[in-house]
Amino acid sequence: MLFQSAAARSIPRVLRSSASAQARAFSSTSSSAAFQSFLGSRTALVSASALTAGSVAWYTHLYGSLPFIGEVHASAASDHGLHPTSYPWSHNGLMDSFDHSSIRRGYQVYREVCSACHSLDRIAWRNLVAVSHTADEARAMAEEVEYDDGPNDEGEMFKRPGKLADYLPAPYANEEAARAGNAGALPPDLSLIVKARHGGADYLFSLLTGYVDPPAGVEIREGLNYNPYFPGGALGMARVLFDGLVEYEDGTPATTSQMAKDVSVFLHWAAEPEHDERKKIGVKAVILMSTVFLISVYVKKFKWTVIKNRKIFYDPPKH
Amino acid sequence: MAFSTTIYNAVFRRNSVYVSTIFVGAFGFAVGYDKAVTAVWDRWNAGKQWKDIRHKYVTEGGSEDDE
Incomplete structure (x- = not known):
């Protein structure tokens, strides 16, 4: 810069443009030469090696293994459980x-x-x-359960029938009681189970309908049950759903798979009660945003037409 | 040309009218847009939503706070 402006001041007006062009050409040649010498330098070698080693380390840390290199595992694939089938849930679509x-x-x-x-x-x-x-049905169901409340005027806790605002009663008072009642295995809370398990509702359905006899060579401890969809294969819960176990009020035949499907949908709702509203808002947002995007494309084209279509003529000064 | 003149005189000429038009228009659009999307949504999901099965479970004289 210093050189250029000094030169510009000392050189007559007519020559200025060619002089600055020369300066530019000179500086670009020198910078490309510097780049060439940098490529062969020790610094470049060291930093390229560091970058390579760094990305390999980062990848290994992130994914646990390198691609295209075979591995031997001591564990079997069944230790992670079978992948659940993707079922065509009626709420799958957008x-x-x-x-x-x-x-x-x-x-x-x-x-x-x-x-x-x-x-x-x-x-x-x-x-x-x-x-x-309906509100009446829910109120009636709540009233069938007794909840602790209080303290009253004498400072004592008392029992009262449930209200709509009460939460569904738990089968056990605490975790220890739950474990004691199930041979040490804790039945998980089901509120968020669909979000908490890989495969979500597909996994629940596969698990509930997937109980089979253990294959030859697989030994299951006393009190545990074999299910190929459960990581490790052995779980505390036995098969509970059998044809005709419940009687649906709407007359749907209560087969094992029907009950497993219905309870999976129910638990999916429990985990994502906002599901319906979320999808509806999503539809609205996509329509609105696409429209706004198209308008913005039009406005951009409209504003830029003048610039894109103009022609610039150079009219040199006549001596 | 006549149309743009009419629009200009009716809406853009006075700032108070212009701003009011935007607010009222936004409100009206939100209501109408929601109605339209809900109509399509209900058509698409016919028979699956609570409002489609509610009539099977309500009793005569029961409370109405579950619509």
Whole structure:
């Protein structure tokens, strides 16, 4: 810069443009020569090696193994459980709501079967209202359960029938009681189980319908049960769903797979109660944003037409 | 030309009218847009939502707070 401006001042006006062009050409030649010498330098070698070693270390840290290099594992694939099948849930699509009849049947299965061991402590009776039950039905179901309340005027706790605001009752008072009642295995809370397991509802359905006899050579301890979808293969829960276990009020045949499907949908709803509203808002957002995007493309083209289509003529000064 | 003149005189000429038009228009659009999307949504999910099965479970004279 210093050189250029000094030169510009000392050189007559006519010559200025060619002089600065020369300066530019000179500086670019020198910079490319510097680049060439940098490529062969020790610094370049060291930094390239450091970059390579760094990215290999980072990749290994992130993914645990390098690509294209074979590995030998001491564990078998069955230790991670079978991959659940992808089932065509009726709420799979971008615009599909839950099947609320299925949620209602699934609640019945949960209440009559699963709730003997599993809690659902993030769902209150009021959450069922206008999802699977009417307010009157939910109130009646809540009143069948007694809840602790108090203290009253004498400072004592008392029992009262449930209200809509109460949460679904847990089968065990605490974790220790739950373990003691299930040979040391803790039945997990089911409120968020669909989000907490790989495969979500597909996994639940596969697990509930996937009980088989252990294959030859696989030994299952006393009190455990074999299920290929469960990581490790042996779990405390036995097969609980058998054809005709519950009687659906809407007359749907209560086969094992029907009950497993309904309870999976119910638990999917329990984990994502916002599901229907979320998808609806998503549809609205996509339509709106696409429209705004198209408008912005049009406005950009409109504003730039003048610049893109103009022609610039150079009219040299005449002596 | 006549159309743009009408629009200009009706909406853009006074800032108070212009701003009010934007606010009222935004409100009206939000309501109409929501109604339209909900209509398509309900059509797509016919028979699956609570409002489609509610009539099977409500009782005569029961409370209405589960719509």
